[in-house]
Amino acid sequence: MDSKWSQSDLEELKSRDALRGINNDISLSVYCTRLIGGDPHLVLHGGGNASVKTVQKDLFGNEVEVLCIKGSGWDMGEILPAGLPPVKLAPLRRLKSLESLSDEEMVSYVRSNLLDSASPTPSVETLSHAFLPHKFINHSHASAILSITNQPNGEDLCREIFGSTMGIVPYIMPGFGLAKNVSEVFEENPEVGGLILLNHGIFTFSDDAETSYRHMIDAISTVENRMGNGKKHVFVPATIPPTLQSLSSVAPIIRGVCISQDERLGKGTNASQNKLILEFRSSDQILEFVNGKEVDRYSQGGVATPDHVIRTKNWPLVLPFPEATGTGDFRKRTEQLTKEFQHRYNSYFQRQVDSRKLQKTKLDSTPRVVLVPGHGLFGIGRDRKEAMISADIAESFVQTITNAESIGEYKTLGEADVFDVEYWSLEQSKLSNASTQPLLGNVVAITGGGGTIGTAIANEFNKLGAQIALLDLNFPEEDHRFLQLECDVTEQASVKSAFETICEHYGGLDIVVSNAGAMHLGSMESVSDETLRESFEINFFAHQTVMQYAVEVMKLQNVGGNLLFNVSKQAVNPGVDAGPYGLPKAATLALMRQYALETGKYGIRANAVNADRIQSGLLTKEMISTRAQARGLDEAEYLAGNILGKEVTAEDVARAFTQLALSESTVANVTTVDGGNIAAALR
Numbered sequence: 287m288d289s290k291w292s293q294s295d296l297e298e299l300k301s302r303d304a305l306r307g308i309n310n311d312i313s314l315s316v317y318c319t320r321l322i323g324g325d326p327h328l329v330l331h332g333g334g335n336a337s338v339k340t341v342q343k344d345l346f347g348n349e350v351e352v353l354c355i356k357g358s359g360w361d362m363g364e365i366l367p368a369g370l371p372p373v374k375l376a377p378l379r380r381l382k383s384l385e386s387l388s389d390e391e392m393v394s395y396v397r398s399n400l401l402d403s404a405s406p407t408p409s410v411e412t413l414s415h416a417f418l419p420h421k422f423i424n425h426s427h428a429s430a431i432l433s434i435t436n437q438p439n440g441e442d443l444c445r446e447i448f449g450s451t452m453g454i455v456p457y458i459m460p461g462f463g464l465a466k467n468v469s470e471v472f473e474e475n476p477e478v479g480g481l482i483l484l485n486h487g488i489f490t491f492s493d494d495a496e497t498s499y500r501h502m503i504d505a506i507s508t509v510e511n512r513m514g515n516g517k518k519h520v521f522v523p524a525t526i527p528p529t530l531q532s533l534s535s536v537a538p539i540i541r542g543v544c545i546s547q548d549e550r551l552g553k554g555t556n557a558s559q560n561k562l563i564l565e566f567r568s569s570d571q572i573l574e575f576v577n578g579k580e581v582d583r584y585s586q587g588g589v590a591t592p593d594h595v596i597r598t599k600n601w602p603l604v605l606p607f608p609e610a611t612g613t614g615d616f617r618k619r620t621e622q623l624t625k626e627f628q629h630r631y632n633s634y635f636q637r638q639v640d641s642r643k644l645q646k647t648k649l650d651s652t653p654r655v656v657l658v659p660g661h662g663l664f665g666i667g668r669d670r671k672e673a674m675i676s677a678d679i680a681e682s683f684v685q686t687i688t689n690a691e692s693i694g695e696y697k698t699l700g701e702a703d704v705f706d707v708e709y710w711s712l713e714q715s716k717l718s719n720a721s722t723q724p725l726l727g728n729v730v731a732i733t734g735g736g737g738t739i740g741t742a743i744a745n746e747f748n749k750l751g752a753q754i755a756l757l758d759l760n761f762p763e764e765d766h767r768f769l770q771l772e773c774d775v776t777e778q779a780s781v782k783s784a785f786e787t788i789c790e791h792y793g794g795l796d797i798v799v800s801n802a803g804a805m806h807l808g809s810m811e812s813v814s815d816e817t818l819r820e821s822f823e824i825n826f827f828a829h830q831t832v833m834q835y836a837v838e839v840m841k842l843q844n845v846g847g848n849l850l851f852n853v854s855k856q857a858v859n860p861g862v863d864a865g866p867y868g869l870p871k872a873a874t875l876a877l878m879r880q881y882a883l884e885t886g887k888y889g890i891r892a893n894a895v896n897a898d899r900i901q902s903g904l905l906t907k908e909m910i911s912t913r914a915q916a917r918g919l920d921e922a923e924y925l926a927g928n929i930l931g932k933e934v935t936a937e938d939v940a941r942a943f944t945q946l947a948l949s950e951s952t953v954a955n956v957t958t959v960d961g962g963n964i965a966a967a968l969r
C-alpha cells in the first residue's frame with residue numbers, strides 16, 4: 287500500500303483553513319482523516335476514526351487543551367473541521383483513575399465536556415484516543431490487519447510479523463475497558479508506532495501527523511507483503527454447471543423470497559408496503575470466493591470486525607448455483623435456505639438472551655448479504671443506501687477472508703462478543719431511524735420518463751421513498767436520483783433489455799407506470815393506414831409489451847405488483863380528428879381491464895389514469911394555441927375549460943398514479959384528472 291501523502295495538497299488545505307481561522311493542527315488532522323477515510327481498504331462506513339490534541343480558546347479567552355475527535359454521523363473521507371468536535375482533554379484523562387464506567391455514563395460525560403454543546407457526539411472510541419499521549423492518532427478496521435488477527439493463532443502471527451514495532455491488544459469491545467487496555471499495552475512499550483487490536487483493527491500514532499499516517503501505511507504494507515507469499519488460488523473451485531440462470535432472473539427470485547419472509551414487512555401482497563432493495567457486486571475475487579467448494583465453511587466464520595454486524599449480520603446467506611434447468615428448484619432452495627438462515631439467527635438471539643438473562647428486543651432475521659455461486663453477491667437493504675453499504679462491507683469481507691485463508695484459516699470472535707456489539711445501543715444508533723415513507727424499498731419503472739409528465743410522476747414516487755427507473759428514447763438532462771435507461775418501448779428487445787437492467791440494478795420491480803404515448807391526429811375518413819398503425823404501435827402495443835415483461839418479473843418475485851396505465855379521456859370521450867390517438871387508447875383501457883382480471887390472482891393490480899388538457903410534450907404549446915383559437919379562447923381559458931375552471935398540471939396526474947399505487951384494494955379503476963368533464967366521466 288502506497289502513501290498518498292501530498293505536501294502540496296496539504297499546504298493548499300492549510301492556507302484555505304487559515305483564512306477561516308482554523309488552526310494548523312486541525313487542518314493536519316482533517317487532511318490525514320480524509321486520506322485514510324477515502325481508502326475503502328482502510329475504512330468503510332463509519333469503521334474508523336482519528337483525533338488531534340490541540341489548544342482552543344474558551345469563552346473567557348483562556349486556552350484549553352482539547353481532543354478533537356471524529357463525531358458520529360461524519361464520513362472520514364469527507365470530514366470537515368466541524369466533524370472533529372473539541373472535547374476538554376483534562377476531564378477525559380481524569381476518567382483513567384476509575385475502576386469502571388458504563389457506556390451511558392461515558393457518552394454523557396464526554397458530551398458534557400464538549401466545548402460546543404451543539405457538536406455531534408464524539409466517537410465511542412474517544413477514551414482510547416484521550417488516554418494515549420500522542421498528538422495525532424489514527425484508527426481503522428483495515429481488511430489486511432483483520433486477515434492476520436482473525437486466525438486461530440492471530441496473536442502469535444501479529445507478534446511474528448510486527449516484532450516490537452506494534453503493541454498487541456486482546457479483543458474487548460469499544461468503550462472504557464478497551465481504552466484502559468489500550469493505554470496499558472502502550473505503556474508497556476512506549477516505543478511502538480501503533481497497536482494491533484485483535485479481531486478489531488489498528489491504532490497508529492505520533493506527535494507528527496505524517497509519521498502517524500505512515501505507521502498505518504507501513505503496517506498494512508508489511509501484512510500485504512506477507513500475503514503476497516500466499517497461494518495464487520486460495521479456494522478449491524466447485525464444479526460449475528454448464529448453464530446458469532441469468533442474473534436478471536435470479537435477482538427477483540431472491541428479492542421476492544426475502545421480502546415475503548421479512549417479519550418487518552407484514553404479510554400479504556399489497557404494493558404499498560415497504561420492500562427491500564438489492565445491490566449486486568461481482569469481480570474475479572468475489573467469483574473465486576462464491577464458487578469455492580468449501581464456501582459453506584469459510585463464509586460462515588463471522589464478521590471480520592464486530593461493528594460490521596449491524597450492516598451485514600454475522601453471516602451471509604449462501605445459495606446454490608442457479609442452474610438453468612429447473613427454475614423451480616432454485617426458488618425452492620432459496621426459500622428453504624432463507625428459512626434456515628432465519629431460524630439460525632433467531633436461535634442465536636434466544637441462546638444469548640436466555641443464557642445471559644438479558645432484556646433485548648430481537649432485530650429482524652432477514653439476510654443482508656446473499657452469496658450466489660456463478661454470479662457474485664448481493665447486499666440487501668431497506669433502501670438503496672443500506673443495500674450499497676451491505677454490499678461494500680460484503681466485498682471487504684470477501685477480501686479479508688481470501689487473504690486470511692491464503693496464509694492460514696479464517697477464524698474470528700465467538701457469538702457472545704458479536705451479540706454484544708449487534709445489540710449494543712451505541713451501535714444501533716448508527717442505523718438510520720426507521721423511515722415512514724410508504725413506498726420505501728419499492729422499485730418503480732416509468733416509460734416516457736424523459737417527458738414532462740414522466741418527470742412529474744418520478745418526482746412524486748421519489749417523495750414516497752421509491753427507487754425509480756426511467757425509460758425513454760432520450761433524456762433532456764441527467765438526474766442522478768434516477769436510473770435513466772434509453773429504451774424504445776415499441777421494440778420488444780429494447781424493453782426486455784431495460785427490464786433486465788432494472789432487475790440487475792435494484793433486484794426487481796414493483797410498480798410500472800406505462801406512460802409513453804404519442805399524438806396522432808386525422809379524420810377517420812382520410813387517415814392513412816400507416817398513421818393509424820403507427821399510433822397503435824406506441825399507444826397500444828407498447829403498453830402491452832411493457833406490461834408483459836413487467837408481469838414476468840413480478841411473477842418471479844411472487845410478492846404482487848402494480849400495473850399503471852396512462853390512458854386518455856379520448857378513450858371514452860372522442861374528440862373530432864383525434865380518432866388515430868383515441869382508438870388505441872380505448873384499446874389500452876380495455877387492456878388494463880384485461881390485465882386486472884387475469885393478473886389479480888398473483889396479487890398484481892391494474893389501474894389507469896385518464897387525464898385531459900395537460901400541457902406536455904404530447905400536447906404542446908402550439909397545439910394548445912391552435913385549439914384555443916378554434917374555440918375563440920385564449921390559451922389559459924382553453925386549459926381551464928373544465929368544471930372547476932382551473933388548469934390541471936402534470937403534478938396532478940402524477941399524484942393520481944401514486945394514489946392508485948397506494949390504494950391496496952383498488953383494481954381496474956380509472957381515475958380522471960381533468961378538472962371535471964362530464965362527457966368523459968365513466969359510468
Ligand code: ZN
Nearest residue numbers: 333334411487
Ligand atoms: Zn474501531
